[in-house]
Amino acid sequence: MGRSPCCSKKGLNRGVWTAQEDQFLRDYVNLHGQGKWRNLPQSAGLKRCGKSCRLRWLNYLRPGIKRGNISTDEEELIIRLHKLLGNRWSLIAGRLPGRTDNEIKNYWNTNLCKKVQDGVMAGESKTKTPSTQEKNLHHDHQKAKAQSITPSPPKNNMIxxxxxxxxxxxxxxxxxxxxxxxxxxxxxxxxxxxxxxxxxxxxxxxxxxxxxxxxxxxxxxxxxxxxxxxxxxxxxxxxxxxxxxxxxxxxxxxxxxx
DNA sequence: AAGCATAACAACCGCCGATCA
DNA sequence: GTGATCGGCGGTTGTTATGCT
Incomplete structure (x- = not known):
């Protein structure tokens, strides 16, 4: 039943990456390029799951990654894009050069979510919270997609x-x-x-x-x-x-x- | 200084769509 | 056409840092 796991978890390192592991991964990708993540750990001499390697590369080691210090402009853009797109973190990240979906997601969950909710509470909106609303919309959309039918247009401005x-x-x-x-x-x-x-x-x-x-x-x-x-x-x-x-x-x- | 609570962030998990044999 | 595999995504959990009592 179901899919086999992406790799055997036995004998693999977990948790925070060490500098050495980062270096191994960086060296390997620089040499061979991205892709074939499943086989990468063995080839690169890493005791990590392929998915873990991919995540580490995309979120932290990839050239051009910006870390921390999210500016007010970026913050405002994230809020607006979230309003527009919902929890499509990869889409939002795509509009913020150097930022990753994981970072934006974390930043949203720890900072902006509360900020926006407070704003909603302080404001005059008495409707459902955006998160619930967006969740439902997303769910409807996925359902519609699965049934190959065109979803009815969202009631808000999300696209x-x-x-x-x-x-x-x-x-x-x-x-x-x-x-x-x-x-x-x-x-x-x-x-x-x-x-x-x-x-x-x-x-x-x-x-x-x-x-x-x-x-x-x-x-x-x-x-x-x-x-x-x-x-x-x-x-x-x-x-x-x-x-x-x-x-x-x-x-x-x-x-x-x- | 110690213990606890909370915040912040890194990493993992499971699902899904795309692709390929 | 079908099943297996891969890569990507979003949700969630785990760990560390920081603040408070």
Whole structure:
């Protein structure tokens, strides 16, 4: 029944990594690259589970990792992204260069969760706490996914998407004098795409939020649905978002965050 | 100074989707 | 088409650090 464990736990080290273990892992990955985590410990001479090696590398040893000192800008971004995405830590981390999902998750659980909850308590909201609400939404979404049906749109502004495949994003700009969704012509969309230098940007309607729901609409290269909304188009390199720009954008206007 | 409580963070666990044979 | 494997993710637990009495 069930899957076999990723490795035998017998004879393996557990707990905090030593400097020597870190060095072994670092040396091995630098030499052979990432991947094949299951076989890595044996090859690298580590008495660790492959998963443990992967986690250690991704969260601490990988080049470019930022540790600690989460700035107020980053904090604010985390809160806003959490409001938008829920507990999708990897997605949130993807928007904070150098930060890992584990660190953000921990930071949220120890600091921001309380902060946000206090804010909710202090405010006028009498609805369920975000965590419960988000949990339910996520659960519904997973359930819907399992049943291969399109989930009903979330009641709040959270957006569910497949981030791993997301390469572009649309920012729906309320300020833009765009025609209404009903009035749009295919030509308008085509012109926009051409102006942006895009050849075949396509939108995933399951993942896209409407202008009323929120601001974001994610684009997928391999999706074959046509585009049908009024937009301002931006390239959206997840790894290179400029934090202040993002914070200052009207991306958040649709959120209920104070 | 000792003991306890709490906070912070590192690591583990189990599930799931993607991929491959 | 199917089962096995791998990698990734989010939740949870364990450990260490810090503060308080």
């Amino acid at each position: 569910y998407t497949k981030a791993s495949k997301c390469s572009k994003v649309l920012l729906l700009d309320p300020v833009l004098p765009c025609p209404s969704m009903q009035m749009q012509s295919d030509n308008f969309i085509t012109e926009l795409l051409e102006e942006a230098g895009a050849e075949s940007l396509l939108v995933d309607h399951d993942s896209a939020a409407t202008k009323e729901d929120g601001i974001l609409a994610f684009l997928f290269d391999d999706d074959e649905k046509e585009l049908s909304t009024d937009i301002s188009l931006l390239d959206f390199d997840i790894g290179e978002i400029h934090l202040p720009d993002l914070l200052n954008s009207n991306l958040w206007d649709g959120c209920e965050l104070n």
